[in-house]
Amino acid sequence: xxxxxxxxxxxxxxxxxxxxxxxxxxxxxxxxxxxxxxxxxxxxxxxxxxxxxxxxxxxxxxxxxxxxxxxxxxxxxxxxxxxxxxxxxxxxxxxxxxxxxxxxxxxxxxxxxxxxxxxxxxxxxxxxxxxxxxxxxxxxxxxxxxxxxxxxxxxxxxxxxxxxxxxxxxxxxxxxxxxxxxxxxxxxxxxxxxxxxxxxxxxxxxxxxxxxxxxxxxxxxxxxxxxxxxxxxxxxxxxxxxxxxxxxxxxxxxxxxxxxxxxxxxxxxxxxxxxxxxxxxxxxxxxxxxxxxxxxxxxxxxxxxxxxxxxxxxxxxxxxxxxxxxxxxxxxxxxxxxxxxxxxxxxxxxxxxxxxxxxxxxxxxxxxxxxxxxxxxxxxxxxxxxxxxxxxxxxxxxxxxxxxxx
Amino acid sequence: xxxxxxxxxxxxxxxxxxxxxxxxxxxxxxxxxxxxxxxxxxxxxxxxxxxxxxxxxxxxxxxxxxxxxxxxxxxxxxxxxxxxxxxxxxxxxxxxxxxxxxxxxxxxxxxxxxxxxxxxxxxxxxxxxxxxxxxxxxxxxxxxxxxxxxxxxxxxxxxxxxxxxxxxxxxxxxxxxxxxxxxxxxxxxxxxxxxxxxxxxxxxxxx
Numbered sequence: 336x337x338x339x340x341x342x343x344x345x346x347x348x349x350x351x352x353x354x355x356x357x358x359x360x361x362x363x364x365x366x367x368x369x370x371x372x373x374x375x376x377x378x379x380x381x382x383x384x385x386x387x388x389x390x391x392x393x394x395x396x397x398x399x400x401x402x403x404x405x406x407x408x409x410x411x412x413x414x415x416x417x418x419x420x421x422x423x424x425x426x427x428x429x430x431x432x433x434x435x436x437x438x439x440x441x442x443x444x445x446x447x448x449x450x451x452x453x454x455x456x457x458x459x460x461x462x463x464x465x466x467x468x469x470x471x472x473x474x475x476x477x478x479x480x481x482x483x484x485x486x487x488x489x490x491x492x493x494x495x496x497x498x499x500x501x502x503x504x505x506x507x508x509x510x511x512x513x514x515x516x517x518x519x520x521x522x523x524x525x526x527x528x529x530x531x532x533x534x535x536x537x538x539x540x541x542x543x544x545x546x547x548x549x550x551x552x553x554x555x556x557x558x559x560x561x562x563x564x565x566x567x568x569x570x571x572x573x574x575x576x577x578x579x580x581x582x583x584x585x586x587x588x589x590x591x592x593x594x595x596x597x598x599x600x601x602x603x604x605x606x607x608x609x610x611x612x613x614x615x616x617x618x619x620x621x622x623x624x625x626x627x628x629x630x631x632x633x634x635x636x637x638x639x640x641x642x643x644x645x646x647x648x649x650x651x652x653x654x655x656x657x658x659x660x661x662x663x664x665x666x667x668x669x670x671x672x673x674x675x676x677x678x679x680x681x682x683x684x685x686x687x688x689x690x691x692x693x694x695x696x697x698x699x700x701x702x703x704x705x706x707x708x709x710x711x712x713x714x715x716x717x718x719x720x721x722x723x724x725x726x727x728x729x730x731x732x733x734x735x736x737x738x739x740x741x
Numbered sequence: 742x743x744x745x746x747x748x749x750x751x752x753x754x755x756x757x758x759x760x761x762x763x764x765x766x767x768x769x770x771x772x773x774x775x776x777x778x779x780x781x782x783x784x785x786x787x788x789x790x791x792x793x794x795x796x797x798x799x800x801x802x803x804x805x806x807x808x809x810x811x812x813x814x815x816x817x818x819x820x821x822x823x824x825x826x827x828x829x830x831x832x833x834x835x836x837x838x839x840x841x842x843x844x845x846x847x848x849x850x851x852x853x854x855x856x857x858x859x860x861x862x863x864x865x866x867x868x869x870x871x872x873x874x875x876x877x878x879x880x881x882x883x884x885x886x887x888x889x890x891x892x893x894x895x896x897x898x899x900x901x902x903x904x905x906x907x908x909x910x911x912x913x914x915x916x917x918x919x920x921x922x923x924x925x926x927x928x929x930x931x932x933x934x935x936x937x938x939x940x941x942x943x944x945x946x947x948x
Contacts (some may be wrong), residue, residue: 643802644802645779645780645802645803645804645807647804647805648752648803648804648805648807648808651744651749651752651804651805652752663779663804672779682777683776683777683778683779684776684777684779687776687777687779719758720755720758720799720800720801720808721800721801721802722772722781722782722783722800722801722802723776723781723802724802725760725783725800733776736772738774738775738776738777738781739773739774739775739853740775740777740778
């Protein structure tokens with residue numbers, strides 16, 4: 336059987352909209368196009384009803400009540416609102432925040448912005464597996480700590496933090512817990528009650544919904560209060576003004592409902608595909624290093640370093656047929672390799688050699704087999720022209736070589 | 742990032758991938774870059790007695806632009822005298838391959854690789870002046886002293902020692918008189934040892 340190329344294996348970056356989601360959205364463009372805030376006519380009422388249905392669908396997926404869902408433009412906005420909003424509201428209570436060096440930039444840069452305002456931020460370093468423990472979080476808490484922001488699943492290496500344990504610590508110490516649940520949502524069980532999460536960022540386009548829509552879970556019992564970052568008409572109980580993106584919200588809701596229904600089966604399927612990919616790669620080429628814990632990991636994530644070949648060169652050799660991404664510096668403008676891999680203590684050389692595969696709902700076993708064969712051939716080809724591979728074959732210890740950094 | 746057609750062409754069909762015997766006296770080897778920076782180039786030139794480059798081979802760990810830059814220079818240097826090959830400029834490489842600004846360092850590395858390979862050949866053949874040999878030694882910071890706050894004078898002492906060692910080795914390899922070199926090395930070593938002793942105490946105190 337021939338597979339259709341290009342094959343999309345970058346499902347941590349974004350996902351295709353599920354056709355079932357699109358079908359729910361389409362009427363909102365031309366038929367139910369009212370402003371959900373219009374209270375005096377049927378167009379508004381119908382739009383509002385769709386929004387409330389979607390809000391309930393989002394809430395159901397995370398074990399929340401619909402009243403705890405604030406709809407936003409996406410998870411970057413959600414995390415900005417959660418972190419800045421909570422910090423600004425609680426600034427008289429304390430000014431210390433705990434987060435991790437491997438959080439998403441939306442979290443890190445929100446924390447940086449608060450540092451400029453005089454807040455103090457502790458950036459926890461993950462262990463070599465990419466994980467944080469509840470004990471590590473507990474040890475970082477101070478009397479003036481107001482917020483802990485840690486992700487459920489990492490977007491590069493897919494590692495899963497023990498958020499249930501972390502939530503017990505923050506709840507016991509009376510500190511707010513914001514969790515970036517973007518990558519975990521719909522992929523592994525995520526329940527705001529079990530994890531004692533107070534704030535959770537959610538995105539539509541990572542779960543086969545549309546781009547430009549997301550949500551922030553804001554706990555009501557005990558009530559979490561935020562200072563809004565967008566002011567205006569007082570939508571979303573004043574926490575997020577702006578006309579509601581009804582098509583996007585309907586899509587987000589439909590995507591959540593599908594994810595909830597299909598999670599157990601889909602999780603098993605993706606894990607099997609991921610394990611198959613790794614097994615095939617390892618059988619075909621030596622020196623394939625998995626970055627981050629394989630045990631505590633999202634089903635569809637595989638982040639590996641192919642030692643002695645550079646990640647961007649590898650992507651270049653396959654990018655007509657496969658879409659995935661690399662932690663190599665060369666794929667970014669900064670010339671620095673992935674800050675996530677560096678924080679784990681992965682050497683810069685292996686960070687430059689890393690590839691992230693994000694397997695998703697629409698990938699098949701045939702595609703995985705095709706990608707494995709293609710990757711193995713490319714790694715072999717590039718190693719044949721790699722001076723590092725040649726030196727290692729000759730028995731040279733690369734650490735003993737006097738390199739000339741540039 | 743979109744690649745130019747020329748980069749893609751060299752990447753997909755790289756010219757002159759391979760290796761020569763490093764020990765061959767007619768071969769000059771340049772190894773530049775660092776794994777931690779994401780690119781390492783090994784360029785080898787086979788040079789005849791007239792100083793003309795007869796053949797060239799490369800191996801590169803790096804992105805597509807780095808591979809293309811090295812492939813291109815192997816084509817350019819063939820048939821050139823080492824003097825002319827040493828004049829190849831990174832901006833010519835960058836222009837030919839239409840490298841974007843963020844990839845200019847790949848062309849710089851290719852230029853450096855050519856220079857390093859020519860230097861290695863001339864070192865092997867005894868064609869370098871003493872000044873060339875001395876200049877090739879960069880600032881030296883001995884292993885284990887990363888934590889120390891070394892003054893410029895301290896670093897100069899270590900560097901002088903390394904330079905004296907290099908020159909002695911060079912002269913020995915080519916059967917030249919080495920008495921003066923040995924005296925020079927002894928003096929430089931004594932100065933460097935003094936710095937080591939001074940810091941040994943500090944290191945022990947810290948420990």
